[in-house]
Amino acid sequence: MNLEDLILVSVDDHIVEPENMFDKHMPAKFRDRAPRVSKGTNGAHHWQIEDARAPGLGLNAVIGRPKEEYGMEPVAYDQVRPGCYDVDARIGDMNVNGVLASINFGSFPGFGGYRFFTMKDKELALATVRAYNDWHFYEWCEKYPGRFIPCGYLPLWDVDAAADELKRIAKLGFRTVAFPDNPAKVGLPSLHHDQWNKLWKIFNDERIVISCHIGSSGNAPYASDLSPIDAWITSMPISIANSAADWLFAAFWKKFPDLRMCLSEGGIGWVPYLIERADFTVQQHGAWIRSNVKDEKPSDVFKRHIITCFIDDKFGLKNRHEIGVDMIAWECDYPHSDALWPHSAENIWEQIQDLPVDEINKMTHENVLREFRWDPFTPMGGRQNCTVGALRQAGIGVDTRPISKGGLMAVGEDDKPVTSADIIRILSHV
Secondary structure, eight states, rough: OOGGOEEEEEEEEOOOOOOOOOTTTTTTGGGGGSSSSOGGGOOOEEEEEEEEESSSSTTTOOOSSOOOOSSSOOGGGGGGGGTTTTTHHHHHHHHHHEEEEEEESTTTTTTTTTHHHHHHHHHHHHHHHHHHHIIIIIIIISSSSTSOOOOOOOOTSSSSHHHHHHHHHHHTOOOOEEEEEEEETTTTTTTSSGGGGHEEEEEEEETEEEEEEETTTTOOSSSSSBBBBBHHHHHHHGGHEEEEHHHHHHHHHHOOOOOOOOTOOOOOHHHHHHHHHHHHHHHHHHHOOOOOOOOOOOOHHHHHHHHESSOHHHHHHTHHHOOOGGGGGEEEOOTTOOOOTTTTHHHHHHTTTTOOOOOOOOIIIIIIHHTTTTTTTTTHHHHHHHHHHHHHHHHOOOOSOOOOOOOOOSSSSSSOOBHHHHHHHHTTOO
16 A cells, blocks of 8 residues: 555545525525625624624634744635635645545534524524535535535524434435534533433434534633643644543433544544543442443443544554544544645655554544445545545646735734734734
């Protein structure tokens, strides 16, 4: 096997939603009240949702910029690559990167749909969620069959409406739903509340994966305003570990044996310690804690139900069998600053080239295709058209040269490290 033979399926990429996305799919009754794009301060575009606005357009959608221009921006359509919001351009960027298929999380709704939950008019909010899902399926995923694993949102403020929408999008062909990693933090009942059982059953029966992205219940915490942003960026993936422990010890896994969740953009290197600690916790404290996990180790529950993913994680790959090699997936993270586009294939190959071929195939695509029940090979005309080598042939002509987009706000003083306060200041002004 060589690099050109790899088949890459990403469980974490992102969309910067185009401003016309609600034109076709919002019911006429609500069309004049649909979320819309307007221009704010400093030339920034933002989504206006009722009387609130989503800060920024595609925060951190920096693919294609010189690294000196990375940051918690850009904030306008002319500051991002067209592949962020135009599906035709996205396919070109996927081809040149060697990526066969991907799951795409939204931007303005928040990774778990928080901005839908906070809408005041719940009838409008429900129509907005449904219109978003229809746009995502018909305008984004269906245009290029096999290339995008449909990822939906739910009206989680109303479990009955959420159940109806989950059934509806399951029939369309959605394979996953973005869900807050900690619903209690965004004003919803705890994931341990019995009301969710209605949803868990549908997820289980329809084999729809729950995708919990880092930051889906709020930004990762930072130590102080003076803390260098390096520390915040470093700890972002690991921030989902607290939520992972909460999900791990839930009671519903026994009731719903086919239920699966994915810790999107969470990395894998920290997982061996978490599940080792979970096993120790039950062993040492089991006499008094009355744990939901009985008759087996928490680590076994984790390896059966929870999908993890990585971008650059050599330590995690060395310990892949402690994590569960059958539930590890790869992610690209286009168009965010952790993405290594257009060299993602080279980066993963450098990490895995010495591993057994069967394990390489599992982690690069087979685990995802199995757990998300996804077949990209048939619409693509066979596996031979799905490799890094074949896709890059199709991507010849895509311009990958870094292009300065300008328009960035000043980030602190030139001679001092960027701090958490600098980034918070920028976010409050876009």
